[in-house]
Amino acid sequence: MSVVLTATRIQRCTLVAFALLLSMCLCACSGGSSDGSQPQEPQTSNSSSGDISSTSNQTSEGGELDAGETSGPAFEMPASIETATFDANAAIGANDALIDTSNASLGYVGASAQNAAKLKFQVIKGEMSYNYDLSGDGTPIICPLNMGDGSYTLAVLQNTSGNNYVEVFSTTIDVALENQFVPFLRPNIYCDYTDDSACVKKARELAQGAQNEGDVARAIYEWITESISYDTGKAAELAQTTGYYPHPDDTLSSKSGVCFDYASLAAAMFRSLGIPCQIITGYVSPDNLYHAWNMVYLDGQWVSVQITINPDTWTRIDTTFAASGGGSTVGDGTTYTDRYVY
Known part of the structure; x- marks a missing residue:
């Protein structure tokens, strides 16, 4: 795609x-x-x-x-902070791209990828889209599920030229947050x-x-x-x-x-x-x-x-x-x- x-x-x-x-x-x-x-x-x-x-x-x-x-x-x-972690064992993916949705109810997801090209991690809900730079060296990033409950599409995208990107891997999840505050209590x-x-x-x-x-x-x-x-x-x-x-x-x-x-x-x-x-x-x-x-x-x-x-x-x-x-x-x-x- x-x-x-x-x-x-x-x-x-x-x-x-x-x-x-x-x-x-x-x-x-x-x-x-x-x-x-x-x-x-x-x-x-x-x-x-x-x-x-x-x-x-x-x-x-x-x-x-x-x-x-x-x-x-x-x-x-x-006693301690609320943490946000990337679990590679729980992550799903393809083409050396991983997306961890195991903590979606806590208000965040993670992504990582191995790729020499410029990468983006995209979080979409309805008409709203957030785009995050993603390193190609495998370093994971943590991104908030900041648009409330509902269906989210998550995608790792690879740049081909200019503003053109090709999808490396994507998944759709239904999010039910523990409460409206959890995305804003973690790093x-x-x-x-x-x-x-x-x-x-x-x-x-x-x-x-x-x-x-x-x-x-x-x-x-x-x-x-x-x-x-x-x-x-x-x-x-x-x-x-x-x-x-x-x-x-x-x-x-x-x-x-x-x-x-x-x-x-x-x-x-x-x-x-x-x-x-x-x-x-x-x-x-x-x-x-x-x-x-x-x-x-x-x-x-x-x-x-x-x-x-x-x-x-x-x-x-x-x-x-x-x-x-x-x-x-x-x-x-x-x-x-x-x-x-x-």
Whole structure:
């Protein structure tokens, strides 16, 4: 079967990568603040009824939050992280391509391949398609089943020329997730970490003494926005490439990164502590910047000068704009348009 990855497939991925990389250099320059939103499902958050307190203009010049109050369910430090593994023995495949679906109910699948050509791993549900770069040296990748329950088509594709790909192996599975949160509680290709990762250790350090999940959210949010600097040089370098995957520990070590790095580090910290967190890429008005941010699920309520987190909702946390030190460019959830969720 020959596959041409055009508008509904590879060009989506290419457009996302190009727009993201092109606008990364603008992320920190736009200013703005985080905001609360209330999408009812993890995949949709284009509109918002989240309560914004007097917001960005009330932050200090350095972008710091006032003390505020936290609430929510009591926080208990998990003994270990929720893992995501590739089981070659459980995988199915052909032509030196393997797909492991044994953990589909936990919200993820894995793929690996041995091939000298450029490869993609494709995850399709309905009209939506996610395309991931796949190494040909046999190194497996973990990808989220982030589009809810239902029928998924999974395929390993080999490049023949340009945007033309031929299918190496594919399979279709019916997915019934344990719950809507499981894809966002584990590491994946955009948010890779283990129990021994520095970002996990830092998250545990930040969460020490937290009385509730609001305390944890505040500690992570404040530490990232105060400690990580936006790297304009890296953004310029990435503007010439595609297929960038952030690494939370690298961001932690360098104390710098682009918006994708901010979002990946935040997600690793939240997830490692048992708090569901999405990485979202999409557009931010009014300049239509392609950007990356987080959505966090909290049962309690976190009230601060900058944002209000409502109970039982996915809440947007944008560490890049907060770290830039103020402004009011992004002060309303309706200015965000989600495109991809990881």
